[in-house]
Amino acid sequence: MRPAKIALPYFDLLIEKINSGDINAQQAFGRHVHWGYWPQPDQADGSLADFAIATEQLSQRVYTAAGIKENDRVLDAGCGFGGTIASLNETFQNLHLTGLNIDPRQLARARQEVMPLANNQIEFVEGDACKMPFADASMDVVLAVECIFHFPSRVEFFREAHRVLRPGGRLGICDFVPLTLFRTFHQFLSFLRSPLDQGFYGRVDFLTTLSDYRAIAQETGFVLSAEEDITRQTLPTYPVVRHLFGQVADPEAVQTTASVEKVSQLGLLRYRILSFTLAD
Template structure:
């Protein structure tokens, strides 16, 4: 029943940027394939000044970000892991290459993304990989069945962060870990969005679909306590992600999507002035 209800939400979810990426991948666009054929999230550069603006450099940075998030969640071999909002399966692919004896599940509400993941990723090193269609806020898994839950750059699409954390806690074993990366507002930007929602919402949603960025680090601390988690990592990596924006704008421009270029450039400006931050956060389930 949970799975069916979750899938029903797909009809209410608009993800224009995935429509663009899937179209470009079908057309065989080599730049989009290199940049987003595996990971569909921002990149991490240890030294942003060394970013060269190429899709090859961006692909390495996207892999770096992925690895930083699952390192924050302390993934170990012989664990059961769920990647919620798994996209094209890039995180699963990376874990598959770096670890042995993992039982990994990638979950997504969009069957198109799962189809690509299933085609592209095959298990290595005694790993097990399963892709499941479902809703991250109504997880179709048993209580206490996971050691780790990940959600890379997708939680802002979910209907409700609290629902997701409650579900993550439910499926995690005692001491289990949750690792995410998210766009996090400063308090002043949260207030601005709430007051001037007619300005901020179209900027974010025009290309990225339903996106809730009205959440601060303080909100995460409060939510962690409310849902039975301990916040163990909060790393502001905004500066290290900024070279992403010119690459993404250039890709959308070359593909002929001027509105997407404008929307990404607007988010870039908001991030450059420090109103919107990019955080890696990890949590541990508090034993009861």
């Protein structure tokens, strides 16, 4: 199997664990590889089963915000193991679903796990979300679920999303969005790792604020049509992930997760669902 074209040590670990039959890795991240959404975070019970339900709810929340409807052609950029495509497939009929991922190993699992239902069509395609191998005006909705921070450039991704969307198209994402104040402090103090660092989570850029997103949207022909701050509803993720990685990964992974947890608890780093429509 060819390796990924980018270094994502957390995926190397997950793939190794899932392939070797690790039940915990499978339950937590075998379908979705993102944080969970708990409508009532105080009722989270810390179990992997509860976490799996919450990760499913996060996907549903992002694609509901993007307004998916029957007969849409949907592109899920950075599709992981195909969890969001699987959820759409189980919820809607007559969709044309495309998962795009830079990592052929993840795509191999997605192709194995996700079979079309209810007159849906599904394909998984290898490629870069900033150089999409798709024709102009070929999609109704583009999604990027908790992955845009890995892409080489948010501006290039937005440009590509604009190119492949048809008139009336929508773009739905979720991302870690810092307060401007925190971004400034971070740049000064390097409290979190810099965007170019390559730790357990690979290259991660958490430095795009909400006003940056508005500017990127304007520059690339989109309008920010809705945004929701769900930081509080994602917080029960951290103990589960710290515990899981604490058992199988190195201390750096646990430390990085704990740092992101701390700045999220303090409200300096927010978790947001953002929806965009075409400006023209």
